[in-house]
Amino acid sequence: MLCREHEQEVNDQPQRSKWSEDKSHCQNFSQWFATRALQEDVPDLIKQLSRGPNSIAKRYSGYLINGYRFHVRQRDARRKTQNSGVTLVASTTSFASSKDKNLIAADLTYYVEYEEEFEDESVDEFEDETENEYEDESELEDESKEEFEDDAP
Known part of the structure:
Protein backbone atom coordinates (compact mmCIF):
# COMPACT_ATOMS: atom_id res chain seq x y z
CA MET A 1 0.00 0.00 0.00
CA LEU A 2 2.57 2.61 1.05
CA CYS A 3 5.09 1.36 -1.49
CA ARG A 4 2.59 1.88 -4.32
CA GLU A 5 1.68 5.30 -2.91
CA HIS A 6 5.32 6.37 -3.07
CA GLU A 7 5.74 4.96 -6.59
CA GLN A 8 2.72 6.97 -7.71
CA GLU A 9 4.12 10.19 -6.21
CA VAL A 10 7.43 9.60 -7.99
CA ASN A 11 5.69 8.75 -11.28
CA ASP A 12 3.55 11.91 -11.09
CA GLN A 13 6.63 14.14 -11.32
CA PRO A 14 6.88 15.64 -14.83
CA GLN A 15 9.43 14.80 -17.52
CA ARG A 16 11.11 11.80 -15.95
CA SER A 17 12.24 8.64 -17.67
CA LYS A 18 11.09 5.27 -16.33
CA TRP A 19 14.67 4.61 -15.21
CA SER A 20 14.78 7.91 -13.26
CA ARG A 36 4.64 9.27 5.83
CA ALA A 37 4.28 6.93 8.80
CA LEU A 38 3.96 9.90 11.15
CA GLN A 39 0.53 10.73 9.72
CA GLU A 40 -2.60 9.82 11.66
CA ASP A 41 -4.12 7.31 9.21
CA VAL A 42 -1.20 4.87 9.49
CA PRO A 43 -1.52 1.82 11.82
CA ASP A 44 0.68 1.81 14.94
CA LEU A 45 2.65 -1.23 13.71
CA ILE A 46 3.69 0.68 10.55
CA LYS A 47 4.70 3.66 12.68
CA GLN A 48 6.88 1.40 14.84
CA LEU A 49 8.49 -0.23 11.79
CA SER A 50 9.25 3.17 10.26
CA ARG A 51 11.43 4.06 13.25
CA GLY A 52 13.84 1.26 12.37
CA PRO A 53 15.44 -1.21 14.77
CA ASN A 54 15.89 -0.46 18.44
CA SER A 55 19.47 -0.31 19.70
CA ILE A 56 18.53 -2.47 22.72
CA ALA A 57 18.07 -6.21 22.20
CA LYS A 58 17.95 -9.34 24.34
CA ARG A 59 20.24 -12.26 23.53
CA TYR A 60 19.05 -15.85 23.40
CA SER A 61 20.91 -19.07 22.63
CA GLY A 62 17.88 -20.64 20.97
CA TYR A 63 14.33 -20.14 19.80
CA LEU A 64 11.28 -22.30 19.29
CA ILE A 65 9.20 -20.59 16.59
CA ASN A 66 6.07 -22.09 15.07
CA GLY A 67 7.24 -25.56 16.06
CA TYR A 68 10.78 -25.16 14.65
CA ARG A 69 13.88 -25.05 16.85
CA PHE A 70 16.76 -22.72 16.04
CA HIS A 71 20.05 -22.64 17.93
CA VAL A 72 23.25 -20.64 17.82
CA ARG A 73 26.18 -22.17 15.95
CA GLN A 74 28.16 -22.83 19.15
CA ARG A 75 25.45 -25.23 20.35
CA ASP A 76 25.14 -26.91 16.96
CA ALA A 77 28.88 -27.63 16.85
CA ARG A 78 28.37 -30.34 19.49
CA ARG A 79 25.43 -32.01 17.75
CA LYS A 80 24.91 -34.40 14.86
CA THR A 81 21.94 -32.37 13.65
CA GLN A 82 22.47 -28.73 12.75
CA ASN A 83 19.81 -26.06 13.03
CA SER A 84 21.56 -22.71 13.32
CA GLY A 85 20.92 -21.49 9.77
CA VAL A 86 17.90 -19.91 8.15
CA THR A 87 17.16 -19.39 4.47
CA LEU A 88 14.81 -16.68 3.23
CA VAL A 89 13.65 -16.09 -0.33
CA ALA A 90 12.73 -12.43 -0.88
CA SER A 91 11.08 -10.91 -3.94
CA THR A 92 12.65 -7.56 -4.72
CA THR A 93 13.36 -5.09 -7.49
CA SER A 94 16.82 -3.69 -8.17
CA PHE A 95 19.26 -2.53 -10.80
CA ALA A 96 21.85 -5.10 -11.87
CA SER A 97 24.58 -2.42 -11.82
CA SER A 98 24.99 1.35 -11.53
CA LYS A 99 25.02 1.59 -15.35
CA ASP A 100 21.88 -0.52 -15.76
CA LYS A 101 18.78 1.39 -16.86
CA ASN A 102 16.25 -1.41 -16.34
CA LEU A 103 14.75 -2.23 -12.99
CA ILE A 104 14.45 -6.00 -12.64
CA ALA A 105 12.27 -8.08 -10.34
CA ALA A 106 13.89 -11.18 -8.91
CA ASP A 107 13.70 -13.66 -6.08
CA LEU A 108 16.89 -13.45 -4.03
CA THR A 109 17.87 -16.19 -1.59
CA TYR A 110 19.49 -15.12 1.65
CA TYR A 111 21.11 -17.49 4.15
CA VAL A 112 22.32 -16.65 7.64
CA GLU A 113 23.94 -18.84 10.26
CA TYR A 114 23.27 -17.55 13.75
CA GLU A 115 26.24 -16.72 15.94
CA GLU A 116 23.92 -15.16 18.54
CA GLU A 117 20.16 -14.74 18.62
CA PHE A 118 18.61 -11.32 19.15
CA GLU A 119 15.09 -10.20 19.83
CA ASP A 120 14.41 -6.74 18.47
CA GLU A 121 12.39 -4.89 21.09
CA SER A 122 11.18 -2.11 18.80
CA VAL A 123 8.00 -3.93 17.70
CA ASP A 124 6.07 -5.64 20.50
CA GLU A 125 3.38 -7.05 18.17
CA PHE A 126 5.80 -9.66 16.79
CA GLU A 127 6.44 -11.25 20.20
CA ASP A 128 3.38 -13.49 19.80
CA GLU A 129 5.15 -15.30 16.94
CA THR A 130 7.83 -16.60 19.29
CA GLU A 131 6.66 -19.60 21.28
CA ASN A 132 9.69 -19.91 23.53
CA GLU A 133 13.04 -18.22 23.97
CA TYR A 134 16.04 -19.56 25.84
CA GLU A 135 18.05 -17.15 27.96
CA ASP A 136 21.09 -19.40 28.31
CA GLU A 137 22.48 -22.79 27.35
CA SER A 138 21.40 -24.57 30.57
CA GLU A 139 17.76 -23.58 30.10
CA LEU A 140 17.90 -24.83 26.51
CA GLU A 141 19.52 -28.11 27.54
CA ASP A 142 16.85 -28.75 30.20
CA GLU A 143 14.00 -28.17 27.72
CA SER A 144 15.40 -30.33 24.93
CA LYS A 145 17.34 -33.05 26.78
CA GLU A 146 15.01 -35.87 25.71
CA GLU A 147 14.68 -34.64 22.13
CA PHE A 148 18.43 -34.57 21.52
CA GLU A 149 19.60 -37.59 23.55
CA ASP A 150 20.59 -39.49 20.42
CA ASP A 151 22.52 -36.43 19.14
CA ALA A 152 25.21 -36.79 21.81
CA PRO A 153 28.66 -37.70 20.42
Missing part, protein backbone atom coordinates in the same frame (compact mmCIF):
# COMPACT_ATOMS: atom_id res chain seq x y z
CA GLU A 21 11.45 7.12 -11.63
CA ASP A 22 12.58 3.64 -10.57
CA LYS A 23 15.90 4.93 -9.27
CA SER A 24 14.22 7.73 -7.32
CA HIS A 25 11.76 5.27 -5.78
CA CYS A 26 14.59 2.94 -4.67
CA GLN A 27 16.75 5.73 -3.27
CA ASN A 28 14.09 7.79 -1.49
CA PHE A 29 11.52 5.30 -0.22
CA SER A 30 12.94 4.72 3.28
CA GLN A 31 13.10 8.44 4.11
CA TRP A 32 9.64 9.02 2.59
CA PHE A 33 8.29 6.02 4.54
CA ALA A 34 9.54 7.40 7.87
CA THR A 35 7.88 10.76 7.17
Whole structure:
Protein backbone atom coordinates (compact mmCIF):
# COMPACT_ATOMS: atom_id res chain seq x y z
CA MET A 1 0.00 0.00 0.00
CA LEU A 2 2.57 2.61 1.05
CA CYS A 3 5.09 1.36 -1.49
CA ARG A 4 2.59 1.88 -4.32
CA GLU A 5 1.68 5.30 -2.91
CA HIS A 6 5.32 6.37 -3.07
CA GLU A 7 5.74 4.96 -6.59
CA GLN A 8 2.72 6.97 -7.71
CA GLU A 9 4.12 10.19 -6.21
CA VAL A 10 7.43 9.60 -7.99
CA ASN A 11 5.69 8.75 -11.28
CA ASP A 12 3.55 11.91 -11.09
CA GLN A 13 6.63 14.14 -11.32
CA PRO A 14 6.88 15.64 -14.83
CA GLN A 15 9.43 14.80 -17.52
CA ARG A 16 11.11 11.80 -15.95
CA SER A 17 12.24 8.64 -17.67
CA LYS A 18 11.09 5.27 -16.33
CA TRP A 19 14.67 4.61 -15.21
CA SER A 20 14.78 7.91 -13.26
CA GLU A 21 11.45 7.12 -11.63
CA ASP A 22 12.58 3.64 -10.57
CA LYS A 23 15.90 4.93 -9.27
CA SER A 24 14.22 7.73 -7.32
CA HIS A 25 11.76 5.27 -5.78
CA CYS A 26 14.59 2.94 -4.67
CA GLN A 27 16.75 5.73 -3.27
CA ASN A 28 14.09 7.79 -1.49
CA PHE A 29 11.52 5.30 -0.22
CA SER A 30 12.94 4.72 3.28
CA GLN A 31 13.10 8.44 4.11
CA TRP A 32 9.64 9.02 2.59
CA PHE A 33 8.29 6.02 4.54
CA ALA A 34 9.54 7.40 7.87
CA THR A 35 7.88 10.76 7.17
CA ARG A 36 4.64 9.27 5.83
CA ALA A 37 4.28 6.93 8.80
CA LEU A 38 3.96 9.90 11.15
CA GLN A 39 0.53 10.73 9.72
CA GLU A 40 -2.60 9.82 11.66
CA ASP A 41 -4.12 7.31 9.21
CA VAL A 42 -1.20 4.87 9.49
CA PRO A 43 -1.52 1.82 11.82
CA ASP A 44 0.68 1.81 14.94
CA LEU A 45 2.65 -1.23 13.71
CA ILE A 46 3.69 0.68 10.55
CA LYS A 47 4.70 3.66 12.68
CA GLN A 48 6.88 1.40 14.84
CA LEU A 49 8.49 -0.23 11.79
CA SER A 50 9.25 3.17 10.26
CA ARG A 51 11.43 4.06 13.25
CA GLY A 52 13.84 1.26 12.37
CA PRO A 53 15.44 -1.21 14.77
CA ASN A 54 15.89 -0.46 18.44
CA SER A 55 19.47 -0.31 19.70
CA ILE A 56 18.53 -2.47 22.72
CA ALA A 57 18.07 -6.21 22.20
CA LYS A 58 17.95 -9.34 24.34
CA ARG A 59 20.24 -12.26 23.53
CA TYR A 60 19.05 -15.85 23.40
CA SER A 61 20.91 -19.07 22.63
CA GLY A 62 17.88 -20.64 20.97
CA TYR A 63 14.33 -20.14 19.80
CA LEU A 64 11.28 -22.30 19.29
CA ILE A 65 9.20 -20.59 16.59
CA ASN A 66 6.07 -22.09 15.07
CA GLY A 67 7.24 -25.56 16.06
CA TYR A 68 10.78 -25.16 14.65
CA ARG A 69 13.88 -25.05 16.85
CA PHE A 70 16.76 -22.72 16.04
CA HIS A 71 20.05 -22.64 17.93
CA VAL A 72 23.25 -20.64 17.82
CA ARG A 73 26.18 -22.17 15.95
CA GLN A 74 28.16 -22.83 19.15
CA ARG A 75 25.45 -25.23 20.35
CA ASP A 76 25.14 -26.91 16.96
CA ALA A 77 28.88 -27.63 16.85
CA ARG A 78 28.37 -30.34 19.49
CA ARG A 79 25.43 -32.01 17.75
CA LYS A 80 24.91 -34.40 14.86
CA THR A 81 21.94 -32.37 13.65
CA GLN A 82 22.47 -28.73 12.75
CA ASN A 83 19.81 -26.06 13.03
CA SER A 84 21.56 -22.71 13.32
CA GLY A 85 20.92 -21.49 9.77
CA VAL A 86 17.90 -19.91 8.15
CA THR A 87 17.16 -19.39 4.47
CA LEU A 88 14.81 -16.68 3.23
CA VAL A 89 13.65 -16.09 -0.33
CA ALA A 90 12.73 -12.43 -0.88
CA SER A 91 11.08 -10.91 -3.94
CA THR A 92 12.65 -7.56 -4.72
CA THR A 93 13.36 -5.09 -7.49
CA SER A 94 16.82 -3.69 -8.17
CA PHE A 95 19.26 -2.53 -10.80
CA ALA A 96 21.85 -5.10 -11.87
CA SER A 97 24.58 -2.42 -11.82
CA SER A 98 24.99 1.35 -11.53
CA LYS A 99 25.02 1.59 -15.35
CA ASP A 100 21.88 -0.52 -15.76
CA LYS A 101 18.78 1.39 -16.86
CA ASN A 102 16.25 -1.41 -16.34
CA LEU A 103 14.75 -2.23 -12.99
CA ILE A 104 14.45 -6.00 -12.64
CA ALA A 105 12.27 -8.08 -10.34
CA ALA A 106 13.89 -11.18 -8.91
CA ASP A 107 13.70 -13.66 -6.08
CA LEU A 108 16.89 -13.45 -4.03
CA THR A 109 17.87 -16.19 -1.59
CA TYR A 110 19.49 -15.12 1.65
CA TYR A 111 21.11 -17.49 4.15
CA VAL A 112 22.32 -16.65 7.64
CA GLU A 113 23.94 -18.84 10.26
CA TYR A 114 23.27 -17.55 13.75
CA GLU A 115 26.24 -16.72 15.94
CA GLU A 116 23.92 -15.16 18.54
CA GLU A 117 20.16 -14.74 18.62
CA PHE A 118 18.61 -11.32 19.15
CA GLU A 119 15.09 -10.20 19.83
CA ASP A 120 14.41 -6.74 18.47
CA GLU A 121 12.39 -4.89 21.09
CA SER A 122 11.18 -2.11 18.80
CA VAL A 123 8.00 -3.93 17.70
CA ASP A 124 6.07 -5.64 20.50
CA GLU A 125 3.38 -7.05 18.17
CA PHE A 126 5.80 -9.66 16.79
CA GLU A 127 6.44 -11.25 20.20
CA ASP A 128 3.38 -13.49 19.80
CA GLU A 129 5.15 -15.30 16.94
CA THR A 130 7.83 -16.60 19.29
CA GLU A 131 6.66 -19.60 21.28
CA ASN A 132 9.69 -19.91 23.53
CA GLU A 133 13.04 -18.22 23.97
CA TYR A 134 16.04 -19.56 25.84
CA GLU A 135 18.05 -17.15 27.96
CA ASP A 136 21.09 -19.40 28.31
CA GLU A 137 22.48 -22.79 27.35
CA SER A 138 21.40 -24.57 30.57
CA GLU A 139 17.76 -23.58 30.10
CA LEU A 140 17.90 -24.83 26.51
CA GLU A 141 19.52 -28.11 27.54
CA ASP A 142 16.85 -28.75 30.20
CA GLU A 143 14.00 -28.17 27.72
CA SER A 144 15.40 -30.33 24.93
CA LYS A 145 17.34 -33.05 26.78
CA GLU A 146 15.01 -35.87 25.71
CA GLU A 147 14.68 -34.64 22.13
CA PHE A 148 18.43 -34.57 21.52
CA GLU A 149 19.60 -37.59 23.55
CA ASP A 150 20.59 -39.49 20.42
CA ASP A 151 22.52 -36.43 19.14
CA ALA A 152 25.21 -36.79 21.81
CA PRO A 153 28.66 -37.70 20.42
